[in-house]
Each structure stands twice: as C-alpha cells, then as structure tokens.
Amino acid sequence: MKALKALSAALALPILIVIVWWLGTMNETNPFVPKPGQMLNDLFTVWVGPLMAEQVVPSLYRLGVGLGAAIIVGITLGLLIGASRLARALTGPAFEFIRAVPPPVLLPVLLLILGIDDRSKIFLIFLGCLWPILLNTIDGVRSVDSVLADTTSTYGMQGWARFRWFVFPAALPRIMTGIRLALPIAIILMVVSEMYAALDGLGYRIMLFKQTFQMGPMWAGILIIGLIGILMAGLFRLVERRVLAWYYGQREMEKQ
16 A cells, blocks of 8 residues: 555656646647657657667667766775775865866767767766766765774774775765766766767667657657656666665664
C-alpha cells in the first residue's frame, strides 16, 4: 500500500501535465506545436526499430563510458585529495578555475585534438561529470566527524583499514550526491556533443529531423531523452537506497 501511494504521488503531476497538454493542443493546427498523440505515434513508428539501435545505442554507450570514467576518477582523486590538507591547498584554486569553464566551450578544442569520433564526446562527458563528483568527494572527506576521527586514531585504526572502514563510508553520502548531480550533466553533454560533432546519436538525429522539418520525430527524440533521464534517476535511486541503507536507517532512528 505504501509503495502504491508513492507511485501514485510520483505519477500524479506527469499525468496532469499530459492532460493539460492534450487539451491545450487538441485544436492546434501549427505543425511546430507537438501533440501527445502524434508524439507517441512517431515514437513507435519512427524510433522503435532499427533507428533505436543505430542512433540511441551509440548515445548510451558514450554516456555510460564518460559517466563511468568520471565516477571512478572523481571518487579516487577526491578521496586522495580530501585526505591531504596540502593537496587541497594546492589543487583548490585550479579546480575552481577549471570548474568555472563550461564544458561545451571545450568541444571545438576537443574536436581539433581528438577528432570527430567517440573520443571527443566521451571526454567531454567525462570532464563535465568529473567536477561535481570530485568536489563532493573532497568535501565529504573533509567533513567527517572529528570526534569519530579521533576515536579511530585512539583505537589504532590507521592506513588502509581507516580509509576503507571509516573515511570512505563517512564520505559516501556526499559522493552519492555528486553522482546524482552528474547524471543530468552527462545527458546534456551527450546531446550537445552529438548535435554539433557527430554522424550518429540522439542529438545528431534530432538536429537532422529539425533541419528537414520533421517535427514529430524530432519531438519524439526529445521524449526519448527525457525517458532516459527518468530511467537513470530511478536506477540511481535504487542503487543509492541500497548503498546508503545504513545512512537512511540512522536518519530514521534520529527522527524517532
């Protein structure tokens, strides 16, 4: 019953938006205004099939590789830098400067260096996703409870054991926050990189439909991007609940 209520609450607003959208476009004759029924029809007649494998799968591959690399590198560097006051002092200004540069601005440079193939797109996704994960990991390591830190030292927990059983779990909530922030960034950069420097992918195909005035398939492609975002958020929520089960359990106990 609780799960049913949660599902109903999650679906209430999207259903309301679709109803208002459908009523508002019922008598619309402008071909550039999307209609829910036509969009669903174009989704199944145009995208579902060979086009899905040819255009969506390459996008998901770039997204997965770029985001996965950012998670691995961001967490590893964040744990190492966060544990060292000297490393934080040396890297802090440089990280803030690089983070302030919008990743799409680097796309022309990456195209010149890496070419128009998947490497430039994956690296752009990697750069954009790296900073929220890296900086949140550093902040998570810095914000560990000082009393618990002193306790672990008193009991002789040092080196890898302290890092594995104390520092990493303590920073994990902030690490997961960084990954959550990186998810929409990865989708945005995937689409942007494919719109201006690709021969396949969701962004490329959406731009092609737009340039050939195929508005229905174009809007259906945008719908697919939104569905990918919803799916990623749902999967991440499941993983987060499992990884941070102890954290949410502790919060529930504190509320009681």
